Amino acid sequence: MELSVQEYQYLVSEITRETGAKRDGSGKNLIVPRCPFCGKSGGKFGIYIGKETAHRRPFMAHCFSCGASTRTLEQLLAAIGRMDLMVSQTADIAAPLNLHLLEEDEAEEIDDELVPVELPDFYKRTFRHPYLQRRGFCFDDYEYFPIGITGRLNPRYADYVVFPVIDDSTVVGYVSRHTWPKEDIDTHNRKTRHSGGYRILRYRNSTENDxxxxxxxxxxxxxxxxxxxxxxxxxxxxxxxxxxxxxxxxxxxxxxxxxxxxxxxxxxxxxxxxxxxxxxxxxxxxxxxxxxxxxxxxxxxxxxxxxxxxxxxxxxxxxxxxxxxxxxxxxxxxxxxxxxxxxxxx
Ligand SMILES: [Zn+2]
CATH class of the missing domain: 3.40.1360.10 (Dna Topoisomerase Vi A Subunit; Chain: A, domain 2)
Known part of the structure; x- marks a missing residue:
């Protein structure tokens, strides 16, 4: 079953009315003042109403207080006591909804979706680095925490150590730390301010995911x-x-x-x-x-x-x-x- 845009809008408006919810800044979530599971007030219960993504489906809901979740429209309607809204939908309730009208909304609020991130070109893992040795790194550290360098092949990152940020075995970001001490970087930047030389950034991090x-x-x-x-x-x-x-x-x-x-x-x-x-x-x-x-x-x-x-x-x-x-x-x-x-x- 695919909900028509009218059906979707009707459901959103009925759920909003029933629960007294308000849309969040992104418009992708309804914030319900009182959680239907634990009764906590303060807007801890959120219902996702944005378009379907890899991790989210419309009408999935979650309480940030008691941790209760619903995965389907049916579960949500049961939780708020409005199973009557389900009556007209007889077919496959778990099927994905097709909500093309909502696509223009790009703002992000309570949204844990991440995109995979490419590490800088020529990144390769390192198991010994003078800068990290100075900061007390031992063998197990390199073993458990992937750290890499690009070498001169990538001049932008040549003097940095790169720490991938990994989530569910996927690289979702990185932090790159320049290997000079902070004072040396500051001195360099002071000197080059007037000569028009390049500025050194202490950190050069990924930008894809906040x-x-x-x-x-x-x-x-x-x-x-x-x-x-x-x-x-x-x-x-x-x-x-x-x-x-x-x-x-x-x-x-x-x-x-x-x-x-x-x-x-x-x-x-x-x-x-x-x-x-x-x-x-x-x-x-x-x-x-x-x-x-x-x-x-x-x-x-x-x-x-x-x-x-x-x-x-x-x-x-x-x-x-x-x-x-x-x-x-x-x-x-x-x-x-x-x-x-x-x-x-x-
Ligand atoms: Zn709750």
């Missing part, structure tokens, strides 16, 4: 097996934590990075959909406000702890093994403990 939809090391989270995730800001933090806590083959605990000091709805959804229960926020010690905000966003969905780094100026790759062990053994704080502690420290 990084707020990605998590570095996401595949290390095993479906319904990994219970606890440590949330870090960047790739070097993830690798340092994995090395120091020896998480390489640990199927219950994984470190992932959000590419910054905040977490998006899509990233939360990605953790939830793999059955993660506990999140330990491991952002830099000086990011107090960001940690608090992130903790509040995570609290409805996970058990949340905060890894409180004693020396706020240090990153994970600057701490010793015993310091890191100490943080996880003795300094994991609940959200409330963290807030109280930060008030006292002021």
């Amino acid at each position: 990084f707020s939809k990605l998590l570095y090391n996401y595949d290390a989270i095993r479906m319904d097996e990994t219970d606890t995730v440590i949330l870090a800001e960047g790739i070097f933090d993830v690798i340092a934590l994995t090395r120091r806590l020896e998480l390489y083959d640990n199927s219950h605990v994984a470190a992932v990075a959000t590419f910054g000091k905040k977490i998006s709805d899509v990233q939360i959804y990605k953790l939830q959909s793999k059955g993660v229960r506990t999140v330990v926020i491991g952002y830099d010690g000086d990011a107090v406000e960001s940690v608090k905000r992130t903790a509040e966003r995570l609290k409805p969905y996970f058990e949340v702890f905060i890894a409180d780094i004693a020396d706020a100026a240090k990153d994970w790759d600057e701490l010793t093994e015993s310091e890191i062990y100490g943080i996880f053994a003795c300094r994991l704080l609940s959200v409330l403990e963290y807030k109280l502690k930060k008030v006292q420290e002021k």
